[in-house]
Amino acid sequence: MFDTDQLRSFIAIVDTGSFTRAAQRVNKTQSAVSMHIRRLEEMLGKALFAKAGRGARLTESGEQLIEYARNILHTEAVALEAISGKGLRGRIRFGIPDDYAEAFFSDIMSCFSMRHPLAEMLVSCESSTQLVEQINSGDLDVALLTVLSDMTDADIEILREEPLLWVAAKNNTIEYERPLPVALSSKECEWRIAAQDALTIAGIPMKHALTSRNYAAISKAVAAGLAVTPLPESIIPRDFRVVSEEAGLPKLGKCRMGLMVSPTSRVDGLKTLTDLIREVVGMRSQTIQ
Numbered sequence: 001m002f003d004t005d006q007l008r009s010f011i012a013i014v015d016t017g018s019f020t021r022a023a024q025r026v027n028k029t030q031s032a033v034s035m036h037i038r039r040l041e042e043m044l045g046k047a048l049f050a051k052a053g054r055g056a057r058l059t060e061s062g063e064q065l066i067e068y069a070r071n072i073l074h075t076e077a078v079a080l081e082a083i084s085g086k087g088l089r090g091r092i093r094f095g096i097p098d099d100y101a102e103a104f105f106s107d108i109m110s111c112f113s114m115r116h117p118l119a120e121m122l123v124s125c126e127s128s129t130q131l132v133e134q135i136n137s138g139d140l141d142v143a144l145l146t147v148l149s150d151m152t153d154a155d156i157e158i159l160r161e162e163p164l165l166w167v168a169a170k171n172n173t174i175e176y177e178r179p180l181p182v183a184l185s186s187k188e189c190e191w192r193i194a195a196q197d198a199l200t201i202a203g204i205p206m207k208h209a210l211t212s213r214n215y216a217a218i219s220k221a222v223a224a225g226l227a228v229t230p231l232p233e234s235i236i237p238r239d240f241r242v243v244s245e246e247a248g249l250p251k252l253g254k255c256r257m258g259l260m261v262s263p264t265s266r267v268d269g270l271k272t273l274t275d276l277i278r279e280v281v282g283m284r285s286q287t288i289q
Contacts, residue, residue, distance in 0.1 A: 095143035099215035147256035183227035
């Protein structure tokens with residue numbers, strides 16, 4: 001029989017990428033979380049994690065356990081909320097740009113639905129500019145977005161500030177081409193503005209290999225070796241690389257991610273979701289440690 005506390009620790013490690021952060025999420029000591037994993041491994045007779053440099057990675061058995069663990073925990077939460085009559089219900093309207101969705105949305109959605117299976121999350125994937133408009137019009141309850149240049153601290157809660165970096169596909173030298181091929185978003189995009197301004201000041205000519213509001217299209221163009229693009233450090237895909245300073249491309253400054261909440265929203269569970277967004281964005285990690 002599975003112990004749901006042990007499964008909860010396992011999923012917390014998977015979601016946060018860290019034994020330390022998992023302990024914070026489940027409100028236990030790191031040694032207790034490690035003990036949970038050892039007991040799971042003893043029961044299954046399989047290792048769930050293997051060493052990878054200074055951290056760890058999931059084994060094949062660990063990968064297999066993820067879906068089963070999520071289903072067990074989800075069933076437990078549904079039963080508890082349905083029978084007790086407690087827990088969150090209703091709809092929460094959440095906005096996120098599609099370039100952040102790939103990095104953060106699955107963790108936010110899976111954790112929220114696991115904890116509150118009877119609540120419904122309606123998601124809008126739009127540009128940060130459009131999400132601000134939807135927040136102000138009352139069409140969204142909360143949004144994770146890029147902090148726009150005309151925003152003040154009173155408008156938004158800053159969750160993360162990090163370098164905006166040039167990225168390219170591995171195993172090519174597209175960054176040395178002139179004019180520089182770039183894949184950029186729409187004209188109001190803060191990253192596009194930063195990239196264009198920096199290249200203009202540096203005197204580096206560019207050509208638009210692709211312009212799209214769709215991050216998936218930009219990502220495909222970069223992955224195909226057709227262009228470079230700017231991305232915040234925490235959402236750079238593993239199959240991309242940061243362009244070396246030797247290429248001579250200008251620095252792009254900082255990107256700030258923030259949380260914006262509708263002042264008119266009175267929906268149940270809003271604080272639960274905003275706390276979860278803070279947790280997921282703040283804990284973004286590429287390696288389990």
